[in-house]
Amino acid sequence: MKDEIVSAIRSAETALLLLHDNPDGDTIGSGLALYAILSRMGKRAILCCNDPIPKTYRFLPGWDQIRKPAPERARHDLAIFIDCSDPDRAPQCLESLAPHGKVLNIDHHGTNTAYGDINWVDPRAAAVGQMIFHLIAALDMTPTPDEALCLYASIVSDTGSFRFDNTTPEAHEIAAALLRTGMDAGLVRERLFENRERGDIRLLALALRTMEITRDGSIAVMSVTRDIWEEARAEDQAMEGLVNYARSIAGVKIALLLREVEDNKVKVGFRARGNYDVGALAAQFGGGGHPGAAGALLEGPLAEVKARVMEAAGSLLGCSDTSLVSLWDSTLEE
Numbered sequence: 001m002k003d004e005i006v007s008a009i010r011s012a013e014t015a016l017l018l019l020h021d022n023p024d025g026d027t028i029g030s031g032l033a034l035y036a037i038l039s040r041m042g043k044r045a046i047l048c049c050n051d052p053i054p055k056t057y058r059f060l061p062g063w064d065q066i067r068k069p070a071p072e073r074a075r076h077d078l079a080i081f082i083d084c085s086d087p088d089r090a091p092q093c094l095e096s097l098a099p100h101g102k103v104l105n106i107d108h109h110g111t112n113t114a115y116g117d118i119n120w121v122d123p124r125a126a127a128v129g130q131m132i133f134h135l136i137a138a139l140d141m142t143p144t145p146d147e148a149l150c151l152y153a154s155i156v157s158d159t160g161s162f163r164f165d166n167t168t169p170e171a172h173e174i175a176a177a178l179l180r181t182g183m184d185a186g187l188v189r190e191r192l193f194e195n196r197e198r199g200d201i202r203l204l205a206l207a208l209r210t211m212e213i214t215r216d217g218s219i220a221v222m223s224v225t226r227d228i229w230e231e232a233r234a235e236d237q238a239m240e241g242l243v244n245y246a247r248s249i250a251g252v253k254i255a256l257l258l259r260e261v262e263d264n265k266v267k268v269g270f271r272a273r274g275n276y277d278v279g280a281l282a283a284q285f286g287g288g289g290h291p292g293a294a295g296a297l298l299e300g301p302l303a304e305v306k307a308r309v310m311e312a313a314g315s316l317l318g319c320s321d322t323s324l325v326s327l328w329d330s331t332l333e334e
């Protein structure tokens with residue numbers, strides 16, 4: 001599959017690179033590295049994303065080149081989807097693809113719908129950044145320190161700093177190769193983990209206060225209501241990683257983060273530990289993702305959505321009592 005990608009890239013003169021909505025470190029880092037490579041190969045590339053780039057990632061070289069999709073004449077030889085399990089999660093601008101143009105789908109989600117003319121989907125890759133690293137080698141090139149920085153940021157993001165189950169020996173090997181380019185790993189650490197907004201911390205405090213857990217301790221849930229969101233005065237990026245506080249509690253197998261995005265619309269983030277597939281769980285509600293991390297958008301009031309999701313999570317775990325108790329409830333530890 002990679003050979004097909006290599007020849008498609010080599011023969012293209014123009015390319016449209018598409019990042020997924022609510023862009024994360026993987027789609028941004030992978031997209032920027034590929035963008036830089038295409039530019040070095042003398043091709044004209046455009047990077048598009050529907051949503052703004054979170055502040056956290058506004059240090060990656062080239063981030064300010066990422067633009068909102070705009071109508072264009074049909075001139076692109078390639079449309080390259082990066083880290084998109086589904087094309088609906090990316091800008092809809094295929095009208096700017098030339099009639100002979102091809103869609104390349106480069107992704108690592110097991111739930112990828114193989115929507116491309118060429119599909120390169122590797123669910124074993126910890127991050128798409130890892131795949132781009134191989135692609136660069138297949139193009140007989142070596143990453144510059146700036147490109148390495150982008151790929152390293154993508155791998156650090158998608159492996160949760162080399163902590164998640166997708167952290168394979170290969171992920172470490174590629175990270176080592178990237179570090180050897182002389183890139184600044186300290187910058188990634190500082191910008192990703194030591195650069196939090198005050199609103200992020202306010203949201204964390206308020207969200208932790210909502211933590212609920214089942215009596216058997218296997219499911220933990222956090223809820224960000226619209227009131228909480230307003231009180232926190234936070235930006236969207238503050239949500240990132242929040243669910244991991246629920247996931248990190250001893251004994252928790254499934255962690256959920258519910259966010260009331262508007263009236264009767266609740267975004268649910270799912271995280272699992274062990275061999276529970278929350279990707280399948282999210283799919284039951286029209287969402288998707290990885291076995292260990294997934295998301296879905298549900299309709300209904302928060303309490304009702306919570307009840308529906310809890311029932312499904314409970315049946316996945318074989319947990320008979322899915323009633324929730326506040327983490328602050330004094331009877332919990334008795």
Ligand SMILES: [Mn+2]
Nearest residue numbers: 026083128158
């Ligand atoms: Mn990814």
